[in-house]
Amino acid sequence: MSKSSGNTDKNVTRKVEVAVIGAGTAGQNAFRQASKTVENIVIINDGFWSTTCIQVGCMPSKLLIAAADRAHDANHSEDFGIHTTTQIDGKRVMERVRDERSHFASYIKKQVDSWPENKKISGRAHINKQGLIEVNDELIKANKIIVATGSSPYIPDDWSDNLGDTLLTSDTVFELTDLPKSIAVIGAGSIGLELAQAFKRLGVEVTLFNRDKRVAGLKDDDINNKAIVCLNRELTMHLGSKINNVGTQTVEGEDMASAFIEYEDSAGKMQQWQGERVLVATGRRNNIEQLGIENLDVELDDKNRPKQLDKKTGQIGDLDVYIVGDANANIPLLHVASDEGYSAGNKVCKNEANAYIRPPATPFSIVFCSPQIVNVGMSLPEIQQDPELEYVIGRVSFDNQGRSRIMGVNCGLLHIYACKKTDRVLGASMVGPDAEYIGHILATAITNDISVKGLLDTPFYHPTILEGLRTALRDVQHKMEIPYQSQDAQEYSF
Template identity: 80%
Template sequence: MKNQSDTAVDSTNHQVTRKVSVAIIGAGTAGQNAFRQASKIKDDVVIINEGFWTTTCVTVGCMPSKLLIAAADRAHDANHSAEFGIHATAQIDGKRVMERVRDERSHFESYLEEQVDSWPDHKKIAGHAHINKQGLIEVNDEVIEAEKIIVATGSSPFIPEGWADKLGDTLLTSDTVFELPDLPKSMAVVGAGAIGLELAQAFNRLGVDVTLFNRVKKVAGLKDPDISNKAIDCLSRELTMHLGSKINNVGVQTAEGNKGSLAFIDYEDSAGETQQWQGEYVLVATGRRNNIDELGVENLGVVLDEKNRPKDLSKKTGQIGDLNVFIVGDANANIPLLHVASDEGFSAGNMVCDNKDAAYIRPPAVPFSIVFCSPQIVNVGMSLPEIQQDPELEYVIGRVSFDNQGRSRVMGVNCGLLHIYGCKKTDKILGASMVGPDAEYIGHILAMAITNDLSIKAMLDTPFYHPTILEGLRTALRDVQYKMEIPFQSQDTQKDNS
């Protein structure tokens, strides 16, 4: 991207080979949506991509992980039905489990690949893009001048410094774990966020000896202490977890009896005692980082903060200040969720072509996250700390335990807790946090209620069918309603009286 006064030759004497209205770097969810929308308006659009032309979700994220979880749930139900008078032992074919994950993943990928194949070849460039000091895009043997640039380069797993060299082939990430030809015998999972929890429990249910490590005594980044403690209680019934542990070293060493090599983790447990874990693989699930720091966006005038997040980012459009640069999807490190990336790419693809009426720029989405472990974990709207930090908010916490909730007990999934944070002044929901059965559905209902500004009364006026797990939501809403009718108390007092 160059000023009009600039010549068509950069300082390295690389001649501009192509001029376009819009260049899109990255072909994931955001990039593909941006390309489709921009191509409806402009003919001279180009998309540049390094690596697979599908999406993080389909290839290494949402879909393969849910395929693994589906297999794990089948095995778990077969192995844990004695309380129902049903006795069985699942015979797990690890190779077939992993084959199905990849086969079904390929099925989902085929739709995206078919779409990409339909795009004109001259508008697709496979290669590593770099933005030089003149704002020109260098890729392969081309130098491209673009009036406007959309950056949608996605994210990659974060690996602590030195671990890749120390662990070698025993190191796994969410980008590589689904390529395992068979289920391993043992695995450490480092990180108890969404990715770590889901994969740790799934592999454990499939017969892998799994140990989960996390540096803090929390899971899933939960900010409500009661919900976090309940989640730990529920999950630790089947999963070995070392929370609050400090990893001092990792590596590979010869197994006892000189029987091959094993990965190891030297760590201090929560009591400060030095321990060592040994096993076949170490799955690092310590988060993802946006792929932007080596792209050269600073040559476009983009300023990054200490975490490689672009400053002056419009969360509605992805535009950086008044620059003709848009950073969307995981690349902007704003909300790394597929539906957000999709919206941002769609909007940017229209905005760069001045088609603002068709951009369909949604208002900021209600924060909403789901962890698909069992029981599921959901957070919607404002977190408890955010609410507590606002002195103007008079709030109450409606609670329901799923430990003895009717349908949950019938199904044998009765472990969980829901907190709904209600505002006394408005009779509206500020947010909610939950661990429990059917949390994904309860979370959707709460998100819709917040988005549509529904009152507690309006929600309670809707029917709740009996007997369903969703009746637990009604119990929590009634608790909110009751507490709104009594004088405002501190949350400690409310907790003691509830």
């Protein structure tokens, strides 16, 4: 898409059918798909030619969690009659995180290296008022533009200057060469919870702060309260606190300045925290503010989110402009970014009529803390706001669930929201063991329109944690007052 005039075109150094800006998950998928039918295409990228997931997100955080879980199991096995003493080598922990991250990144590098050099440009793109893409010394005219510039950590005003070298974000924390002695984690979303617990299990003194009395953005009050109970067994959390000031101060005998946080606790009392590092996990913001996307007649709201967004393809209205992945601030998850990039790459194909557009994925999120937190489908407030929905909530506690208790992971609660008229699962929220697997089963049921009865007709092996899912589904049926005939009408938990 271009607004350029004939005179301006004289300065154009390259004309392409499609320009992809950004080479993360969404951008790479868009480029690969469009390249199947579009020869005249270019991909422009600023920074590493990899993905947020591999470099600073999913993979390094799970590597840190894996080390933390090993340490936790070794240090908390007394109830099983196992007594051990562990020694945590912080330098080796962080070294393995980076080594394995490089291993995963090597596959992406191999793929990017296979692309023709004349179709790759390293540099920061800017769209000027003529609708042309400026990058390095080039001026590119593109008929169609796919924006996949990703996101960056959000840091409150002045915090970078006030905290200096003590400040960490999810983009920098994995570059630590050793574990800190103490850390404050600001934000109880997925990033904050996962890293706070991981550091705690690795012997770091951790304090978690959050403005709201909620964790992981949970919208079901009962699930939120249960999650807080479970997580409080390990973490020191100041929920409902308000941070008024952050900064650093010199500590005698220390090589590095110490960080401090002045905050008002949930009771309104002024408090102060002091420690080695502050990890800011207050969310991420999309990277389109400096791109000049407004010069393509793309309207953004006050949070830089594009208006008139087609969530299937990322297309903006009827413009030949597509904003996909974290850049559109829709659902910042890898599988969503992948699908959006794939669909946009197909949409810009010459044979657009036969382009395969992936439907929007069933909403699905996992927080990989322990116990895990999962949300699938519609949230409870969304369901309650729809007067046409007659719903019930199936419930199961994992506090005394057979296999969970055997394994010593018996803290959790599952709520399944189901429609009485259709016998279908609308959504679910859970904190508990094996939540990632239970979440996948429920997401599959919602996506493929499987009834509650259909789910209950499948086998549930004994003894497994997944039997808890069956209990919740049976509770759904009981509350729906739907007769259920089965040879296995009795639940045998243990």
